[in-house]
Amino acid sequence: MRFLINIKSDSELITYEAIALGFTLASFDHEVQFYFTDKSSIVLADSESRLYGMVQSLELYDLPKAWAAFDVNQFNDAIKDVLTQTEGAQIDLSLFDNVLEF
Numbered sequence: 001m002r003f004l005i006n007i008k009s010d011s012e013l014i015t016y017e018a019i020a021l022g023f024t025l026a027s028f029d030h031e032v033q034f035y036f037t038d039k040s041s042i043v044l045a046d047s048e049s050r051l052y053g054m055v056q057s058l059e060l061y062d063l064p065k066a067w068a069a070f071d072v073n074q075f076n077d078a079i080k081d082v083l084t085q086t087e088g089a090q091i092d093l094s095l096f097d098n099v100l101e102f
Contacts, residue, residue, distance in 0.1 A: 002031040004096040010039035015051040018102035023054075026061040034058070034066035035091070036083070041070045044079065058082050067091070 003025055007018045022032045034055070036044060043051045055066060056078055067086040075083070093099055 001097040002033070002095065004033050004035055004091075004093065004099045006035045006037060006099060006101045007040045008036075008038035009102050010042045012043050012046075012049050012051065014102050015040055015043045015049070016054070018100070019051060019054045021100070022063070023057075023061055026063055032061075032063055033096070034063070035069070035086070036066060037069040041068070041074070045075060047076075052079065055079065055082055 003022070005018055005022045007015050009015055009018075019034070022034055026032045040051075043049045044055065046052055058064070058066060059082075065082055065084045068083045069087050070085075071087065072080050072083040072085045
């Protein structure tokens with residue numbers, strides 16, 4: 001199955017759980033695409049958050065770069081390398097079997 005995981009919370013715990021779920025799904029051969037929107041940039045920018053470290057592990061799970069609906073240039077190079085900016089782009093939700101929002 002193909003999952004789009006839309007992470008829009010500014011809660012460190014909720015964003016951690018969303019990433020952990022995505023990694024679990026990926027380990028069972030599901031296709032997962034992370035999409036960071038809204039207030040998630042607050043947690044993503046915090047180098048002390050679990051999300052900050054986990055998002056840098058996407059390649060270990062054979063996951064594509066995460067999408068971001070905000071300016072990725074506000075982050076350091078470690079995070080910019082794993083984010084693709086989609087601000088203003090139309091995302092085709094029909095490509096996904098499930099959309100999970102956190």
